């Protein structure tokens with residue numbers, strides 16, 4: 001069911017410093033910051049030849065990153081995103097298998113303009129999983 005690895009997301013306490021690290025030290029192609037109010041994050045994308053790294057920082061008072069950064073103040077790997085051909089079919093199959101789909105279970109439009117959903121980390125080996133419609 002899952003296809004390409006779309007991105008790996010790093011939660012970071014200082015977005016400008018993280019962007020500079022990837023741009024200047026690692027020599028990667030780095031986007032400008034983009035606020036995603038519907039998701040409670042500001043994001044910078046690092047484009048690699050075979051995938052992307054998403055640098056995410058809390059936006060607003062109720063960011064889903066708040067708890068993670070409180071526990072991991074230096075930041076860390078926050079989620080991985082896999083592409084799926086049909087996100088509603090994937091959601092229904094996962095729910096039927098007992099996996100917890102986060103939020104109200106309805107896809108939101110993600111940073112790439114495509115529908116996304118999140119799966120509970122306790123159901124996926126301690127890793128928060130994002131699904132994005134291909």
Ligand SMILES: CC[C@@H](C(=O)O)C(=O)SCCNC(=O)CCNC(=O)[C@H](O)C(C)(C)COP(=O)(O)OP(=O)(O)OC[C@H]1O[C@@H](n2cnc3c(N)ncnc32)[C@H](O)[C@@H]1OP(=O)(O)O
Pocket residue numbers: 009036039041043054056064065066067068071077078079081102103109110111112116118120121122126127128130
């Ligand atoms: C830019 C838009 C979009 C895109 O297009 O790419 C994005 O990527 S948006 C990214 C941010 N959005 C989200 O993360 C949405 C989904 N996340 C959530 O709903 C919550 O963050 C959460 C996963 C339910 C966690 O909520 P929180 O309140 O922080 O923690 P809990 O106390 O409920 O956690 C329970 C349990 O899970 C552990 N945990 C929490 N976050 C992670 C994580 N990212 N990876 C692994 N494990 C995680 C947490 O430590 C708790 O474990 P215990 O301490 O053992 O109980």
Ligand SMILES: [Co+2]
Pocket residue numbers: 007009054079081130
């Ligand atoms: Co993401």
